[in-house]
Amino acid sequence: MPTLSEVIARLSFLTASPAVAGLVVTASLIIVVRDWRVSLAALLAQYLLMGFLLTRLITHEVATVKALVGALICSILYLTARRVRWGRQRSKYETSPMPIGWEVFPVGLPFRLLAVVLMGLVASSLLNSCPLPEVPRDIGFACYWLALIGLLAMILTAEPLKAGLGLLTFMAGFELFYAALESSLSVVGSLGIVNLFMALAIAYLASAREVELVGEQ
Incomplete structure (x- = not known):
């Protein structure tokens, strides 16, 4: 087990990139917080x-398009969450001892916090043992971090929308890495279309689950 000072030394490069530090915070919130708005x-x-971050790997115009695609994806998921009343879906839970939102993450907050910390250590270890080719060190950490947090979110829940956020987070890590290898507009556009289709699939699964739950009541 690495000492605390060794861990801090390994992660010291994060201070050089506030955007990477921001990704650490945002991905952590997806795991730690149950509220769908957050x-x-x-x-x-x-x-x-x-x-x-992508402006360091591809042209500013293409990076802007990626951000706009992300905003469109969030809009799709927002409308879906409002429609299916995410976090309040199972009215039968409201009269049971199980708290509202339990179906989102059936594990407690301490466990989720510990899991996030462990993912950070794993990402740091992978960065040192298997650095990504042609990728700056800080962006390499972001790639590993997003991929691991995305996998963690998908493992911890069967709820379509929350698991969908994990899938999109995993894809974000993959896109960061792939952008360093292939920055052509066609490839970036293809990945954007894939993300949009995934968002639509997530919305469909969430809606289908809501219909199923309503039918059971």
Whole structure:
């Protein structure tokens, strides 16, 4: 186990990039906070921060398009969350001992905080043992961090919208890495279309789940 000073030394490069530090915060909020408004705001901020980071890898115009696609995705998920009343879906829970929102993350806050810290240590370890080729060190950490947090979100919940945020976060990490390898507009546009289709699929699954729950009542 690395000592605290070693961990701090490994993460010291984060201070050189406030955008990376912002991604650490926004991705953590997606895991730690159950409120859907906070989660979607964190996802939107995540896409904006990604836009800033991508300006170091691709042209500013293309990075702006990526940020706008992210904003469109958040709009789709926001409308879906309002429609299905995310976090209040199961009215039968309101009369049971299980608190509202439990279905979003069936584990407690301490466990989620510990999981986020462990993902940070794993990302730092991967960055040192397997640095990503042609990617600056701070952006490499962001790639690992977003991918791991995205996987964690998908593992911790079966709720379509929250798991969808995890999938989109994972894809954000992949896009950061791939942008360093291939920065052509066609590739960036294709990834943007894939993200939009994923957002629509997430919205469909959330709506279908709501219909199923209503039918059970």
